[in-house]
Amino acid sequence: MLKGNAIIGQSGGPTSVINASLCGVVQAALAATEIQTVFGMKGAIEGLMSDDLLDFSTIAPEVIEGLRQTPGSALGSCRHKVQEADFPMILAQLEKRNIRYFFLIGGDDTMNTIHQVEAKCREVGYELRGVGVPKTVDNDLRGTDHTPGFPSAARYVALSVQQAGTLARDMKRVDQFVVHQTVGRSAGWLPAAAALAKKSPDDAPHILLMPERAFDTETFLAKVKACYDQYGWCSIVVGEGVCDKDGNPVSASTVADKFGNTEMGAMAGASIAMELHKMIRSRFGWRGEFQVCESLPMCAADRTVATDVEEAYACGKRAVELALAGTSGVMVTIVRDSNSPYRTSLGTIPLCDVSGKQKPMPDDFITEDGFGVTERALEYLRPIIGPLPELSRLY
Amino acid sequence: MLKGNAIIGQSGGPTSVINASLCGVVQAALAATEIQTVFGMKGAIEGLMSDDLLDFSTIAPEVIEGLRQTPGSALGSCRHKVQEADFPMILAQLEKRNIRYFFLIGGDDTMNTIHQVEAKCREVGYELRGVGVPKTVDNDLRGTDHTPGFPSAARYVALSVQQAGTLARDMKRVDQFVVHQTVGRSAGWLPAAAALAKKSPDDAPHILLMPERAFDTETFLAKVKACYDQYGWCSIVVGEGVCDKDGNPVSASTVADKFGNTEMGAMAGASIAMELHKMIRSRFGWRGEFQVCESLPMCAADRTVATDVEEAYACGKRAVELALAGTSGVMVTIVRDSNSPYRTSLGTIPLCDVSGKQKPMPDDFITEDGFGVTERALEYLRPIIGPLPELSRLY
Numbered sequence: 001m002l003k004g005n006a007i008i009g010q011s012g013g014p015t016s017v018i019n020a021s022l023c024g025v026v027q028a029a030l031a032a033t034e035i036q037t038v039f040g041m042k043g044a045i046e047g048l049m050s051d052d053l054l055d056f057s058t059i060a061p062e063v064i065e066g067l068r069q070t071p072g073s074a075l076g077s078c079r080h081k082v083q084e085a086d087f088p089m090i091l092a093q094l095e096k097r098n099i100r101y102f103f104l105i106g107g108d109d110t111m112n113t114i115h116q117v118e119a120k121c122r123e124v125g126y127e128l129r130g131v132g133v134p135k136t137v138d139n140d141l142r143g144t145d146h147t148p149g150f151p152s153a154a155r156y157v158a159l160s161v162q163q164a165g166t167l168a169r170d171m172k173r174v175d176q177f178v179v180h181q182t183v184g185r186s187a188g189w190l191p192a193a194a195a196l197a198k199k200s201p202d203d204a205p206h207i208l209l210m211p212e213r214a215f216d217t218e219t220f221l222a223k224v225k226a227c228y229d230q231y232g233w234c235s236i237v238v239g240e241g242v243c244d245k246d247g248n249p250v251s252a253s254t255v256a257d258k259f260g261n262t263e264m265g266a267m268a269g270a271s272i273a274m275e276l277h278k279m280i281r282s283r284f285g286w287r288g289e290f291q292v293c294e295s296l297p298m299c300a301a302d303r304t305v306a307t308d309v310e311e312a313y314a315c316g317k318r319a320v321e322l323a324l325a326g327t328s329g330v331m332v333t334i335v336r337d338s339n340s341p342y343r344t345s346l347g348t349i350p351l352c353d354v355s356g357k358q359k360p361m362p363d364d365f366i367t368e369d370g371f372g373v374t375e376r377a378l379e380y381l382r383p384i385i386g387p388l389p390e391l392s393r394l395y
Numbered sequence: 396m397l398k399g400n401a402i403i404g405q406s407g408g409p410t411s412v413i414n415a416s417l418c419g420v421v422q423a424a425l426a427a428t429e430i431q432t433v434f435g436m437k438g439a440i441e442g443l444m445s446d447d448l449l450d451f452s453t454i455a456p457e458v459i460e461g462l463r464q465t466p467g468s469a470l471g472s473c474r475h476k477v478q479e480a481d482f483p484m485i486l487a488q489l490e491k492r493n494i495r496y497f498f499l500i501g502g503d504d505t506m507n508t509i510h511q512v513e514a515k516c517r518e519v520g521y522e523l524r525g526v527g528v529p530k531t532v533d534n535d536l537r538g539t540d541h542t543p544g545f546p547s548a549a550r551y552v553a554l555s556v557q558q559a560g561t562l563a564r565d566m567k568r569v570d571q572f573v574v575h576q577t578v579g580r581s582a583g584w585l586p587a588a589a590a591l592a593k594k595s596p597d598d599a600p601h602i603l604l605m606p607e608r609a610f611d612t613e614t615f616l617a618k619v620k621a622c623y624d625q626y627g628w629c630s631i632v633v634g635e636g637v638c639d640k641d642g643n644p645v646s647a648s649t650v651a652d653k654f655g656n657t658e659m660g661a662m663a664g665a666s667i668a669m670e671l672h673k674m675i676r677s678r679f680g681w682r683g684e685f686q687v688c689e690s691l692p693m694c695a696a697d698r699t700v701a702t703d704v705e706e707a708y709a710c711g712k713r714a715v716e717l718a719l720a721g722t723s724g725v726m727v728t729i730v731r732d733s734n735s736p737y738r739t740s741l742g743t744i745p746l747c748d749v750s751g752k753q754k755p756m757p758d759d760f761i762t763e764d765g766f767g768v769t770e771r772a773l774e775y776l777r778p779i780i781g782p783l784p785e786l787s788r789l790y
Contacts, residue, residue: 161436392465
């Protein structure tokens, strides 16, 4: 039995359920007899390095419990990327605080940090158990069926596209199109999730643009026109990271040469919806709108999927159980055992197999024309995002 | 007792609860013995003029009931503004369909349409009772304490600002600001509602920009800087219609002369958040994001305020009751009888007193520096928007 203290940190951008994972780690660690003090890093690894720590025994249990429904990263995050030069300081801090259990909730980079810290400790003979808890709304983390945070963000996207699509169809005599932008630099899981909004053929969305496929202006505009001809309006959902065949982000496009602003792409990629809006408007003369929700799907605590909150909590709790049982150097994963009824169990993946590798959508999840998703994708998405509301339709 | 048929239409942009008002009108009209057939105008007044009508007796009762939770304008809208030349056609249609009860759900322009149709009918001796049902998320309709649809849209804004503010505070070492844009061309009710998100001084929002006050770049940037110095980050909520002292929309700003695109203002004013983002970024070099939700707060059926849905339904039902009792030429209004407990009753205002007049926020609702709202404003907003979630905070 390894006795000592534990530390937990949150890294990278938040999800709506990252604090549920934190709650899982903290409650399990507080309950463990092997663990004396449970520390939190204020501002991720920066907090550890500057000894800016929180002692969870000073936090009221109801505040810890309330983390399940609290958006953001309650411990704070930082932009510091751990480098070789940081390890002496990190090791010194671990020793000073007698930390033997090391947990980080995060994505790709974060798993790499645990991996390196754990390896360095082994090198110098300092016993430490490091376990990672996955999170990212982008769903592009390897080794897990899906990532906690993705289902809730995906539901936000699907709900928004369904609701704004119903509005847009009703308003088609006034406005002819709507472009909804999602986050997700390299994987199209979030735009793909919008497909769940569609129940009838003329329902939104009509066109999905995913970073897995190269964007071509003329093919896109032809598809938009075909939609309009068929339905009288058009709903488009686009991932912020979509690029053309040369790898140039469409968000930095200078089509029509009206903006000529090379900063566009750097502005968090937030303008691809506006670029598409401009393309459609200048080609067809239609009125329409674009929506850039940016981080809102990552923090909408009132729109979380219940199973996502449960899974996020369970992943946090399992990380502690694994470490207590002697496991180290792994990330907790979600394994899908059955789709109907939806059942999952928890597994692990070595940290070295997670970092530096991304998980785009499989080819057979995307339709041949590149503007939609297949039934296989819907089968994957449906159980984790849940059913969307049935809406009344008069005609 | 005036026997005949009834017609109902929805006009202008939707709200999350405009279909609840439709449900109220339709259910009350179907139950009235004086009314034989209840028609719906497909695509508002265009539907009436082109005889493109829906007979509500053909719609299943559960579909009508489901309208309470359905976003959009289920009957459809149109961009046609009624003109003098339309009235012969409108009158011919009313006569052909023996329509004696005339209801429209809408804003300012819509009330004017009913007013004119009703006056024309009186002129030619055709007995018609016309009653208006208010709606607009902008809350700028005269004669009513608030407008159905505003509370739900306001709650969407307040929730978004609370959630993204919690995220932004936690992420302040990474990103330093967030700009949230709301609709509302001339009145600042929606940005004002975001103030309900603030419980602690460093909570979002820190700066509200409302169209009632002229925008000045340097005063704004100084305020942003002061926020940053105090809290380490800054949350800004801006109404799309904010203008400078000369009345030029900030959304069409050419600050730094990088865009030089005069179409910016015409694009549904959707770029003021991006303009502010650009200003802050180029002045201070901070990272941040902007959010343009556009119509999403007008259709988020899962985020409606329960009393808003009830009031919207009650306004629709009352319109029918008034018409059946012989009243015509009025719009139903909501009268606030008490704030605590929140109690309202329904009243009326003559249609001629509604149209062409708008209701900006009163001066004593806005703080002296123009960047916030007063306790009076909060007292007005709190009961109709409801309490926001309590969130856990670790430090």
